[in-house]
Amino acid sequence: MAMTDVPETSKQDKRRSIGEPGALRRLGSNLLDTPSAFRKSLVRHGQPTSDRAKSQTVFTNFFLHILSTRTHLHSIKAATTLGLGVATMMLFIILCFTGVLLMVYYKPSVDLAYASMLDIMHVVPSGRLMRNIHRWSAHGMVACVMLHMARAFYTAAYKKPREFNWVIGMSLFVLTLALSFTGYLLPWDQLAYWAVTIGANIAQSPKELTDALGVTAVFDIGRFQKELLLGAHYVGQEALIRFYVLHVIILPVAISILIALHFWRIRKDGGLVRPSYADEPMDGSASQHATASNEPGPAVIKTYGLMGLMKGKTPAVDREMRNTITTWPNVLYVIGAAAMLTTLAMIVLGVLYDAPLAEMANPAVPENPAKAPWYFLGLQELVSYSAFMGGVGIPAIVVLGLALMPYLDREKEDAGIWFSGRQGRRVSFMSAIFGAAVVIGMLAFTVRFGWLRNWEATARIPQIVITFFNPGTVFVAIFAVWSVVVVKLTRSTRMGAIALFTCFLVGFAILTYFATVHRGPNWDFFWSHNDWPVH
Amino acid sequence: MTQTKSQLESSERFKPKASRRDFLGIAAAWSAIAAFVMAMLGAFRLPMPSVFPESNSQSKLGKPNRFLEGSATYFPKQNLWLSRSQEGFHAISSVCTHLGCIVERDGEGEFSCPCHGSKFDRAGNVAGGPAPKGLVWVDLSISPEGWLVADTLKETKQGTYLKV
Numbered sequence A: 001m002a003m004t005d006v007p008e009t010s011k012q013d014k015r016r017s018i019g020e021p022g023a024l025r026r027l028g029s030n031l032l033d034t035p036s037a038f039r040k041s042l043v044r045h046g047q048p049t050s051d052r053a054k055s056q057t058v059f060t061n062f063f064l065h066i067l068s069t070r071t072h073l074h075s076i077k078a079a080t081t082l083g084l085g086v087a088t089m090m091l092f093i094i095l096c097f098t099g100v101l102l103m104v105y106y107k108p109s110v111d112l113a114y115a116s117m118l119d120i121m122h123v124v125p126s127g128r129l130m131r132n133i134h135r136w137s138a139h140g141m142v143a144c145v146m147l148h149m150a151r152a153f154y155t156a157a158y159k160k161p162r163e164f165n166w167v168i169g170m171s172l173f174v175l176t177l178a179l180s181f182t183g184y185l186l187p188w189d190q191l192a193y194w195a196v197t198i199g200a201n202i203a204q205s206p207k208e209l210t211d212a213l214g215v216t217a218v219f220d221i222g223r224f225q226k227e228l229l230l231g232a233h234y235v236g237q238e239a240l241i242r243f244y245v246l247h248v249i250i251l252p253v254a255i256s257i258l259i260a261l262h263f264w265r266i267r268k269d270g271g272l273v274r275p276s277y278a279d280e281p282m283d284g285s286a287s288q289h290a291t292a293s294n295e296p297g298p299a300v301i302k303t304y305g306l307m308g309l310m311k312g313k314t315p316a317v318d319r320e321m322r323n324t325i326t327t328w329p330n331v332l333y334v335i336g337a338a339a340m341l342t343t344l345a346m347i348v349l350g351v352l353y354d355a356p357l358a359e360m361a362n363p364a365v366p367e368n369p370a371k372a373p374w375y376f377l378g379l380q381e382l383v384s385y386s387a388f389m390g391g392v393g394i395p396a397i398v399v400l401g402l403a404l405m406p407y408l409d410r411e412k413e414d415a416g417i418w419f420s421g422r423q424g425r426r427v428s429f430m431s432a433i434f435g436a437a438v439v440i441g442m443l444a445f446t447v448r449f450g451w452l453r454n455w456e457a458t459a460r461i462p463q464i465v466i467t468f469f470n471p472g473t474v475f476v477a478i479f480a481v482w483s484v485v486v487v488k489l490t491r492s493t494r495m496g497a498i499a500l501f502t503c504f505l506v507g508f509a510i511l512t513y514f515a516t517v518h519r520g521p522n523w524d525f526f527w528s529h530n531d532w533p534v535h
Numbered sequence B: 001m002t003q004t005k006s007q008l009e010s011s012e013r014f015k016p017k018a019s020r021r022d023f024l025g026i027a028a029a030w031s032a033i034a035a036f037v038m039a040m041l042g043a044f045r046l047p048m049p050s051v052f053p054e055s056n057s058q059s060k061l062g063k064p065n066r067f068l069e070g071s072a073t074y075f076p077k078q079n080l081w082l083s084r085s086q087e088g089f090h091a092i093s094s095v096c097t098h099l100g101c102i103v104e105r106d107g108e109g110e111f112s113c114p115c116h117g118s119k120f121d122r123a124g125n126v127a128g129g130p131a132p133k134g135l136v137w138v139d140l141s142i143s144p145e146g147w148l149v150a151d152t153l154k155e156t157k158q159g160t161y162l163k164v
């Protein structure tokens, strides 16, 4: 130690002894050196050329250290994630970015909101494009979050140890829908006004149940929810401000926190789910470091970094490294590509298609038909049977059922394999056909023959019967029975879960399609938009 | 005498005595939680309005003699249909009891909702569709100056007519 110090001190002594201008000269050369010195203080390791430096690049960077220094090859295959999680995240970032820009001009007041939308569309420089991108990204985020959930489900990524991350995901799903819904009111046009009036009354719909039970006088949860949401008994200024606060602050902050947790959990759960065969040596090679290059990984200096707490039956020494590549730059390329493709798609959509803006809100005349955004149209169809079951009961059952999925199905096999293999593919296929048949059958029946109230004998039936026995509750019950039968036949809870999830997914798709295309004025059935009565 | 591990663990020697320090720690934690919950309840009392913007829900509809017997008049601001018949005045709210759309009234005096197709008869009873109950009959009264006044937040029993 002393040995190496000697030249150092003597050099400094020499410098100092050069004389008076020394300090000034040093200042000058420091000034010249500043860019490189600054860079060195910013990035505290060499060029990421060696595996070790690449690992350090990820490890020491605040923004990147949520990724592990090495990543399993299986995780960056397109077929593993389809890039959907990254696309969802990117859409959220785009939404925050364009949303803040829109806030510069938007005024959350019933008198000014609509006019400020017109300004943004027609006067504000690039306002129209920003609004279009914001709107399409909102739709895109809802679509991607659903598809991402389906991906996580079908690859059984909700299994131990990822149960809780699935629950976090469910919360993100609900919050994403809430984010979309609160944003829908802000333009204060006819579509917004009536969709939100309907939504707020869905919040009030537990009244249907409490009325039927005769307890509304003491326990009026429906009224409480509506008043809390609207700050009034109708959609007006109070509601607009409340939705605005939720939309620009509360929900984005909540979502950001949960996304951070979600990512942190992925890291702590040992990366993305992968099938057990993915850890076998590749190409039959017996080498333990099949793809790792000869240079030492960070294990040499950061041993503790790799001896993380891994779930599993055996110590994962070496197996850890097998079939992995450095995160920098490989994984960053993949993430970057998915993010850029998403952004590109949104910009193209924004340039080509304008976000809709109907006439200004008119509380006296409902839009006919007053259709919710597409992802709520399935619910709107259910709501047209019973407000409470369609708007609160069935969604609550679905969300709760999904959140409990990892705790009800704990079979360990086949995580990371799409549809859990052959049998799962068959169950999915059969369930898709079964689910489609049931939903289409119920819809056809309801359109053709109506329901209890339309029939002579049952026209005066009490509301409570219709609440619990309507086309919506009937097919939810049929789906439940079907999945129990599948559990019995296959002796596998995973197969039952696949059956149930597939039925709901197909049901959701068909209801959405049906309400979009075949429902017209007065929520009557039409074969196509061209048959709508003109008025 | 040898003891098994489980016997050892359940023996008195291994039971930690509840110490005063534990008690104080637990009590402190719980009181902190209780204080936090109470503070949050107080804070979240804020969004629950005690006065509603429309708390003055009474509005004058006009002098009674303006309306002919057998007539039905729509008041878009109050969302109600005012009818005068032999029995007297009655006002039916046009807000659908299903999810709050505004119902339309046809020539027969029957109501239908554009949103999910609920139907109501002349008296507001459900005649079809998803509405859980009939249209609301709005409370009517005569002010001291002789105006017909409707209170849109006050419901009255179906079949209550205001005689003038």
Ligand code: HEM
Binding pocket: A081, A083, A084, A085, A086, A088, A089, A092, A145, A148, A149, A152, A155, A157, A158, A162, A165, A166, A167, A168, A169, A170, A171, A172, A173, A176, A255, A259, A262, A266, A271, A272, A273
């Ligand atoms: C704002 C919404 C969300 C964002 C931004 C998001 C983002 C991500 C990202 C980037 C990944 C890494 C893998 C991939 O790209 O697919 C991931 C994984 C995962 N997500 Fe999400 N996600 C969201 C919502 C959800 C939802 C709704 C669920 C399910 C209910 C969910 C469950 C999961 C699970 C279980 C994993 C681990 C997958 C695996 O190990 O293969 N996430 N998420």
Ligand code: FES
Binding pocket: B096, B097, B098, B099, B100, B101, B113, B114, B115, B116, B117, B118, B129, B130, B131
């Ligand atoms: S709001 Fe009238 S039928 Fe739904």
